[in-house]
Amino acid sequence: MKKFALPLFVFAAAALCACSTPTRYVHPVEDANLISAGIDAADFEKAAADAVSSMLRSGVLNKKNGARYVLAISNVTNDTMQRIDTDLLIKKIRIELLNSGKVVVTTAVGVSGPEDPLSMMSRELRDNEEFNQQTTMAKGQMIAPELSLSGKIIQRNAAVNEDEQRVDYYFQLTLTDIRTGLALWEGETVIGKIASNKSVAW
Amino acid sequence: MKTKLLPVLALTAALFLSACGGKQADVPYELRTDDLPSAIELSEPIYVTDSNGLIRIEMVLDNDSNTNYTLRYRVQWVDEQGFVIPTVMSRWETTVVQARQTQRIFSIAPSPKAVKAFISFSYD
Numbered sequence: 078m079k080k081f082a083l084p085l086f087v088f089a090a091a092a093l094c095a096c097s098t099p100t101r102y103v104h105p106v107e108d109a110n111l112i113s114a115g116i117d118a119a120d121f122e123k124a125a126a127d128a129v130s131s132m133l134r135s136g137v138l139n140k141k142n143g144a145r146y147v148l149a150i151s152n153v154t155n156d157t158m159q160r161i162d163t164d165l166l167i168k169k170i171r172i173e174l175l176n177s178g179k180v181v182v183t184t185a186v187g188v189s190g191p192e193d194p195l196s197m198m199s200r201e202l203r204d205n206e207e208f209n210q211q212t213t214m215a216k217g218q219m220i221a222p223e224l225s226l227s228g229k230i231i232q233r234n235a236a237v238n239e240d241e242q243r244v245d246y247y248f249q250l251t252l253t254d255i256r257t258g259l260a261l262w263e264g265e266t267v268i269g270k271i272a273s274n275k276s277v278a279w
Numbered sequence: 280m281k282t283k284l285l286p287v288l289a290l291t292a293a294l295f296l297s298a299c300g301g302k303q304a305d306v307p308y309e310l311r312t313d314d315l316p317s318a319i320e321l322s323e324p325i326y327v328t329d330s331n332g333l334i335r336i337e338m339v340l341d342n343d344s345n346t347n348y349t350l351r352y353r354v355q356w357v358d359e360q361g362f363v364i365p366t367v368m369s370r371w372e373t374t375v376v377q378a379r380q381t382q383r384i385f386s387i388a389p390s391p392k393a394v395k396a397f398i399s400f401s402y403d
Contacts, residue, residue, distance in 0.1 A: 106298050126367040133387045139331050176366065176390045179331055 114244055114272035116208055116230070124248035127266040129177075137196070137252065137261040138179040145179055149186045149222035149255070157232035157246065166230070166248065183222050186210035225253045237271060245269045305335050311399040319376060320342035323396070333389030342376040349375050351401040354386040356393035361380070364393050371401070374400050 103111060112119070132138060140146055150171070153163040174180040184193035189199055196219070202208045228250040235243045245267060252262040308324050315321060324338040342348060353371045356364045363369075366389035376382040386396060 122367050122370055126370060130368055130385075130387055133333060134335070134385070136329070143331055173366060173368070173389060176364075177331075177333065178391045271353075273289065 080197050093099065112117075112166070112270065114270055114276035116157065116161060116246055117270075118165075120246060121165045121169060123268060124166055124266040128170055128248070128250050128264045129173040131264045132252065132262055133177055133179070135262050138174070138177070140179070143178075145181050146224050147220050147222045148180050148182045148224045148226055150182065150188075150192070151225045151227035152188050152231070153226075153228045155230050157230055158234075159232070161230065163228075163230065166228075167226070170226070170250075179267065180224070183220065185219055186222055223255055225255050227251050227253065236238070236274070240274055241271055242274050243269060243271055298301075307394060308336055308396045308398055311397065314402050316348055316402050318342060318346065319348060319350070319402075321400075334393060334396070336386050336396055336398075339353070340346045340374070340376045340382045340384065342378060342380055342382075347375060347377050348402065349373060352384060353399050353401075354399045355399075356388050357395050357397065358389075358390075358392045359394050364381040364389055378402045 112136060114246045148171075153167055155161045155163055159174060171182050175182065185191045185196045200214055200250065201212070205213075219221040228248070231249065233245045233247070235245075237243050246269075248266045248268070249261050250264050254261050293316055307326055310321065312321055320341040320343060321362075322339040322341065325334050326336045328334050338353070340350070344370075351371050351373050353369060355369045356366065358364055366385070368389055374382055374384065384398075388396070388400070
């Protein structure tokens with residue numbers, strides 16, 4: 078009987094491996110039908126692409142003499158039922174705006190403190206005798222932001238029929254002139270999905 | 280008579296051909312429309328470069344049939360050396376051209392380095 082134990086175990090293991098779904102990479106085009114009810118990478122991409130295209134098209138980022146605006150990232154509220162890091166959206170927008178040559182983003186100023194605190198901490202080395210003072214940062218070098226980007230992601234669920242629900246996501250963004258407090262640009266991308274009532278969008 | 284006219288005709292033809300060829304070489308776009316359904320007509324794109332050096336392109340899809348068409352398109356931008364400039368704006372987009380209607384497609388270059396757009400269409 079013991080003779081059969083090992084072959085049986087190997088056979089069972091092989092059978093289990095064959096049944097499980099193999100892990101694979103998602104292809105953005107070929108797997109376009111693999112849509113989840115929640116917010117996925119394609120949704121963030123679309124929202125970012127729409128926002129950047131609209132911002133560049135509006136002309137509000139065209140500074141005189143081809144100079145670049147300094148942008149600070151303000152509050153981006155997640156008002157969905159999902160746990161989302163809003164950087165999944167904002168980082169894409171930042172990359173595109175930087176590449177456009179029209180905007181640079183400051184990491185020294187932020188709503189909850191600087192994104193990169195090292196810029197300010199490095200200033201504390203000014204009177205530290207351990208550091209060559211010619212290599213420390215002189216005063217008045219940092220550039221204050223001129224624009225602020227804020228936004229909100231909203232989720233709305235509605236029953237379509239007994240079996241299906243409609244889930245809408247609103248990606249709302251505002252670009253504010255910090256000097257005047259006026260919104261120079263506003264954009265909204267709406268992504269709607271129909272999903273089974275059994276799907277959980279959170 | 281024939282000998283007098285021949286050089287004039289040849290010169291005219293050469294000028295005509297070079298004028299056409301020059302226009303194609305200068306435009307900042309290349310269209311790939313093999314997959315477009317025959318009922319859809321694509322206009323020649325219009326383009327302009329804004330004050331910060333970004334090229335804007337717009338074109339019109341004209342549906343000359345009684346059927347709605349769902350098309351996919353993508354605009355990829357390349358730099359002067361021909362290398363593609365990665366951007367989220369170069370994703371495949373879906374657009375519906377309603378029966379007997381037109382649909383406009385717009386794209387803006389992601390960077391001042393972008394000099395040409397490759398515009399592809401797909402229809403299943």
